[in-house]
Amino acid sequence: MDIGYVNARVRSMNSRLLAREELDRLMHKPDIDGVISELERSPYRPEIEKASVRYSGIHCIENALRADLARTSQKILRMVRDEPFEKYVRISLNKWDIQNIKTVMRGKNIHVPVEEILECVVPAGELDEATFVELAKKPDVRSVIDLLATWEVEYAMPLTQNYDKFKKKRDLAVLEYALDKFHYRRVLAILKGRSYDEALVRDLVKTEIDITNIKSMLRMIRDGVSPEDGKNILIEGGNSFTAAMLLDLIGKRSFRDALSALATTPYSGIADLSGARADGGNISVLEKELDRFLIRKGIAVFRTDPLSIAVVIGYLWAKNNEITNIRIISRCINAFVPDEEIREELLYV
């Protein structure tokens, strides 16, 4: 299957994404049942119908959205299977695997029932639902890691290496940080080539690292975390910042300095935001802007080279964004939030 064929299929999938007017129509629905009826007239219909058997109201919508995301991801993975560009799609979807492994470990750490853990798993990554069912059935964190190692899942390596540290501290964050850092190290190691596809995905990953680091830095400044502790949190390999630069800013403990350091980077739009809001400790406004920046960049790659992996990557970002927006609209309508406020909450339309 060549990239042209895959892109044609993905373009057709992209054309089925909800247009701005359709989201506006959703936003103007008076209640959650109205939103469900509207979604039943959209490509989400099969998932809504399936979810409505077990759930109602907002839970029906959320479960349908998760199922739709998982189905779309699996469909694209099937399309690119055994192709040279498969690795880029896998890299884009790996964040779900990381999130799901973390969820299983968190659940096992405090002995949450298997069903409850599986409710929180979104199998939209490389590892499928059956994998997580087996992992969730394991009695503790150690056996989850062992099973991952038996299946030769790469994420078992950082977990095995750091298990003793976790056992000593009884702090799951040790394993989670190791997993996150391993993921980015591994991805950057894969994306070392000079092809257009490789450069495009690498740029997106590096931007993601920058944004994750900036968000972590802002949170650490707000909470007064020391640069020594910050060293374990920040990820190496960003586009505009090295971990050392960010640690220096954390050491200054000033939002203003941190924001002015962003002024000369592609993230200057965030630095322009009102400093007063940031000084107030409310950094969610800044985080939302950073998320918007990343989503815009991710979606924008769809319109670059039509014969590259950009189309698939752009579509995955757009799909993810659409699902987030539908969820925001549904949650806000469920809580009777006015239209203007919903519009403000939307990540990117």
Place this chain on the structure above:
Amino acid sequence: MEQVNPTRMELMKIRAQIRLAEQGKDLLQGKMDALMKELRPIARSVTDSREELDSISVDAQRSLLAAQAADDSVALTSASFATKRHISLHITGKNIMGVPVPVIQKLSVSRSICERGYSILGVSGRIDEVAEKYERETDLIIGLAETETALRRIGGEIQMTRRRVNALEQVMIPELKHQAKYISITIDEREREDLFRLKKVKKILERKKKEKKRVRILAEQSVSVQ
């Protein structure tokens, strides 16, 4: 009215009871004033904490809605698995005018982002904000548990003391005074009766004496005529 013996002994006993009841009433009144003085700052602190709790609760719910909407409720539940823990509180007690009130050791439930048990790289700031606000709410609830229990107990004690003062003031002391008055009236009455009776006896005796004297005179006169 309770049956009482209208005797001087009983009167003395009742007067002693009245003195004791009035002393008790004064003491209870003093206790009530002292408790009121303790109650005022506690009530003010409870009102302030309640208002703060209400505003934090609204704020926390808003953050929760934002996190559920933007990050999905499963991400939130997953993060909650990592942060789940037991909160143990050390509770001692102290005495305020004989009222036992709890003292909860001030342990902050709020944690920094590095102490919540999850990696902040995979958890959004919105979820962090929710955790932070609910931790603050828990801190306030623990503080409020101490002051509100103290307020309820002191309030209950004031109510009980007021009932006792009222019972002494409105029922027991008037009743005892009434009994004392009754005894005193009865004793006075009895004294007057005794006095009247004595006067009556004296009168009879004097009349008898006069009669005897008259008989003797008459007897003497008849002897002299013979």
